Amino acid sequence: MFPTTRKAALAVLLVAALIAALTSPSFADKKDDLEKQKKGVSGKIDDAKKDLEASSQKYAAAVAALKxxxxxxxxxxxxxxxxxxxxxxxxxxxxxxxxxxxxxxxxxxxxxxxxxxxxxxxxxxxxxxxxxxxxxxxxxxxxxxxxxxxxxxxxxxxxxxxxxxxxxxxxxxxxxxxxxxxxxxxxxxxxxxxxxxxxxxxxxxxxxxxxxxxxxxxxxxxxxxxxxxxxxxxxxxxARFTAAKLRAADKKQLESLEADRRSLEARIRALTPKQVRDAGGDGGGTLSYPANGPVTSQYGMRFHPVLHVWKLHDGTDFGIPCGTTVRAAAGGTVLQTYYNGGYGNRVILNNGRMRGKSVVTTYNHLTRWTVSPGQRVKRGQRIGYSGTTGYSTGCHLHFMVIANGSTVNPMNWL
The missing domain is CATH 1.10.287.1700 (Helix Hairpins)
Incomplete structure (x- = not known):
């Protein structure tokens, strides 16, 4: 009787240990990493194809005409x-x-x-x-x-x-x-x-x-x-003159875009601890996907093959049709909604502290937004619709994450 009971108890302990291993943070983290890698594969493939990703449609057309x-x-x-x-x-x-x-x-x-x-x-x-x-x-x-x-x-x-x-x-x-x-x-x-x-x-x-x-x-x-x-x-x-003229305009626009990003980062770094605490974030450790669609361009530095400049693609692009619902990646307070020549219609959301950092998310190239500055939103709440406004070559969502005042790879937070 005793040996049988002992065997049963040992089996229960083994099952419990297995369940614990499968549900442990390390296993969950590995699973999340695999999911992230899987989701990012298509984006990496598309990155290699986006020769004119940082160019206006006019310049892309001019380059095609020149060719x-x-x-x-x-x-x-x-x-x-x-x-x-x-x-x-x-x-x-x-x-x-x-x-x-x-x-x-x-x-x-x-x-x-x-x-x-x-x-x-x-x-x-x-x-x-x-x-x-x-x-x-x-x-x-x-x-x-x-x-x-x-x-x-x-x-x-x-x-x-x-x-x-x-x-x-x-x-x-x-x-x-x-x-x-x-x-x-x-x-x-x-x-x-x-x-x-x-x-x-x-x-x-x-x-x-x-x-x-x-x-x-x-x-x-x-x-x-x-x-x-x-x-x-x-x-x-x-055609070469036209392309050169538009190239110069695109470089100027690119410089404006980067200047705007630096300005936004500076404003975010200037947020007071109280503003961060009062953001109304939901305290989660990860962000939710802001839209349902494939990743078409990853975050990171890249050498533009036509403009011949190194530039930072400061977010992750989701390839979705214009007019697709865009949702808050986490709860928070709307800092700004405005139009920028580079980012187009954008929503900037203060998500408070996450993983011990002040986190702000931005949603760019929108057709329009459905929230207003100072408004509190919940995770998954609709905040606008995707589009192709600003410095964009097609319908998509350009999603950015700014942690402690600096842009970071959004895929590490999703």
Whole structure:
């Protein structure tokens, strides 16, 4: 009996210890930390995408216009460069074609001259052959004539001389005939050469003419594209001037925004202990979420990629549509409600002491507020509606926490 009772008691103690561990402050804190980390993940991701988070809508539009103008100019310049390259190639080809055409035409002229000379030589050879033929017909065979004369009693020496002369004449006739045959062959070769050169000249002239047309087209295109580039340069210069002007305005507005934050922090530090005690805070250790929506931008220092300045994003942004209810993160007293060029419509709430510190929360870029200075509010009470007034690029709530007169990360208090 006793062992059984002892086991039961031990089991009860173990269960109690487990429950205590699960409900202990350390476990609860760890759970809260995990929840905070989970809620902040989307905000960290969005932070990396908000290149123009601290810019006005006009400046963001001007930067976009400048990028478009630069893109068009880059495209036009690339096109012009390609056209000019093609034009340079066409000009080089034109020079080469002209040189080649001149050379081919010179070869053609030389071939025609050779052809004419060959025709003359052929006619001369043909005339000489014709003369030999006529003589043979008129005078008969010289050899037979000399033999007949020998038979008729002529001197044998004369016969020998006549036969030698006949041999020489025959050799000359053979040479003339060979020259005639060669002249005919050369004539045909020259004719083929002239025909080929004439065809080649014709093709080269046609190609040169086509290249000349292309060169003219490229020159016209290059001229038109150069004019377009000049116009785009002017447009880009205008867009750059506009962007620079708005950038300067945005920097000035940013400086005003930071000056306003420093002024507010100074006023909060000047609050008397009595004002803090009389704030009517609910004494909680944490703040409630002022709106139901994702965190779109976290608290912290960041380098603006366009303005090229380090700036403090002094609160946490909640991405909610304009007109969404905004609630008090804790009980307290309304210190101020006013419009600021940077923060837009804002409500400043004194939440009294929390975790041993004087805590003030601010709600910014509101469409409008529903409370008035000096009014006491409870945690979760509606104090206004979200908007995009002031220095804002879209509907959201910019929520700030100021502890002992200095801005702090709101996520550490929610």
């Amino acid at each position: 478009r103008a630069q893109g068009k100019l880059n495209t036009a310049q690339s096109k012009l460069n390609n056209t000019r390259g093609a034009l340079a190639t066409a000009k080089a080809q034109d020079a080469q074609m002209q040189a080649k055409l001149v050379s081919t035409e010179a070869q053609l002229d030389a071939a025609v001259a050779r052809l004419s000379k060959g025709k003359a030589e052929l006619r001369a050879s043909e005339a000489k052959v014709e003369q030999f033929a006529v003589q043979n017909i008129e005078q008969g065979d010289p050899g037979m004539r000399a033999f007949s004369e020998l038979l008729q009693g002529e001197d044998p020496n004369a016969f020998s001389e006549q036969m030698s002369l006949n041999d020489a004449v025959s050799e000359d006739q053979v040479a003339t005939m060979q020259s005639l045959a060669a002249a005919r062959v050369i004539l045909e070769v020259n004719r083929d050469r002239v025909t080929k050169l004439r065809d080649q000249v014709k093709k080269q002239r046609k190609a040169a003419a086509a290249n000349l047309v292309r060169k003219q087209q490229l020159e016209d295109a290059a001229e038109a594209q150069a004019a377009e580039v000049a116009q785009l340069v002017t447009a880009r210069r205008g």
